Amino acid sequence: MLNIFRSWTQRYFFDEEAILLLILLAVGLLVVVTMGNILAPMIAAIILAFLLQGVVTRMRRWGLPEGASVWLAFLLLLGFITSLVLVVMPILWRQLGNLLEELPRMASDAKAQLVQLPSKYPEFVSQAHVEKLTQFANLELGEVGQSLVTYSVASVPMLVAALIYLVLVPILVFFFLKDHRLILGWVAAFLPRRRPIMRRVWLEMNDQIANYIRGKALEILIVGVVSFIAFAFLGLRYSLLLAIAVGLSVLVPYIGAAVVTLPVLMVGLWQWGLGPEFYWLVVTYGVIQALDGNVLVPVLFSEAVNLHPVAIILAVLVFGGFWGFWGVFFAIPLATLIKAVLNAWPSKTAGDAIATNV
Template sequence: MIKVFRNWVHRYFSDEEAVVLAVLLALGFAIIISFGDSIAPLLTGVVLAYLLQGMVTRLKKWGVHQAIAVWLVFLLFLSALAALFGIVVPLVWRQVINLFNELPRMLVEWQAQLAHLPDQYPALVSSGQIDRIVASINGELGQFGQWLLSQSLAGLPMLLTILVYLVLVPILVFFFLMDSDKIIAWLVGRLPRERRLMNEVWTEMNQQIGNYIRGKAVEILIVGAVSYVCFAVLGLNYAALLAVMVGFSVLVPYIGATIATIPIALIGLFQWGLGNEFMVLMIVYAVIQALDGNVLVPVLFSEAVNLHPVAIIAAVLIFGGLWGFWGIFFAIPLATLFKAVLNAWPGAQGENQGRELQPGEVVAEAP
């Protein structure tokens, strides 16, 4: 047994670069797990900088000076941020308040409709089953009400956190854009001189993460905007709130669309009943999801590494449980990172097929 373990260690960890990469990965994950909440503004700034760096690069290719390109993109970012908090957030917040005000009346009507089911389908549903369902719903709503009250009491710290984000994140984004070359050079200078393995992994992941962040942001905007237009044209109540929910549901592959279907169906059912309007709503929503999965995603993520659906779901569950929102957002890139490391690891396929670095070559710069 000891000999088998020794052979396994010799095969996969005889390369010093592999040991250094394993230590760096373990250290990075340990820092995020331990200090994830504290460095969340920093992570937000990095994500937004990745999102905007492509525009800066495009302007520089057109002959615009670095500083001017950064300022133009940064002012565009501030304008979008102002529109978000000046138009979208107040609209969604008003609809959230209206929904909570309407919720008691909606629950009474749903319970009344459930009470008629034993008369309509006596062979399938009994009055006792309906009573248990209603009691279970009321219990869950009571717990939700207690949670909502606790959240409202903790509103001041949350408001302070939002204010901190609004101040720190734009500053971080600006300096990440303006000094990206200096920051990368400083980080590269702290790495070992021999870094062929790290170069292979970084070259693949740098492109993948940049494409993923920009593609996912565009997907959220397109799906959310199209959903809002369709819901508003159909006259669905709480169109903005539901559209935001549908837009962010794309962060969780396979699961998000299913979860977003429930509130859309319930609100449509309460507003129209099982009529033609409800059927049209569900058909339109199904078409949006079909176009997103079969047209938009292949176009936006055509260069992404293919991952099995089971691997994607497992990554969402694992990293989402560890880091919450950011774990869900980066689940696919992190799964791709593990795949890239396994593919490039010495001994993973009998021998390392990695490309030898040329003299003076360093880790690739961020896009």
């Protein structure tokens, strides 16, 4: 047994750079798990810098100097944040408040519909089933009410944190864009001069993570805007709130679309009942999801990632459990990083390992 373990370690852990890379990855994982919330503004700034670096590169191809390109991209970010805060957020907040006010009435309407089920479908639903379902719904609504109270009590610290984000993140984005070569050079100074494995992993991941983040941001924007236009055209209430939820659901592959479907259909069912408008909503929402999965995603991510769906779902579950929202957002890039490391990891052949052991 010891000889087998020794042969395995000599086969995969003979290279000093590989061992250093493993240590760096372990330290990075430890920092993310223990200090992820503290470093969240910097992580958000890195994401936005990745998004805007493509804009800077495009402007430089048009002949603009780098300094002017950085400033124009930064002003573009400030304009987007300003419009988001002054235009989108008030509408979103108003719709959310209206939805919370109407939740008790929606719950009472749902209970009234449940009471009628035993008389309409006695062979499928009994009175005992309705009573159990009503008790479960009351329990869940009570927990939701307690959560809302807790959320309202904690809203002041959250507002302070949001203000910090609004000030700190744009400043960090500007310096990441302006001094990214200087920052990368400073980090590289602590690494070995000869680092072919790290360079291979870096070159693969730099393009893939940048393409993934930009593609995911574009996917969120397209799906959210198209959903809002469709919901508003159909006259669905809380169209902006539901469209934003549908757009953000693409952050979690497969799972997000399944989760966000329930509130969309519940609001439509409560507003129209089982009428033609509700069926039009179901068809429209299904078309949006089908076009996103079969057209938009292949176009945006054809060269970004190449992972099996099982690997994607496993990455979402594992990294989401470790790191919450950011773990879900970075699940695919982190899984791609692991794949790149495994592909670049040096290994001796079985014959070399046996010869070394002898």
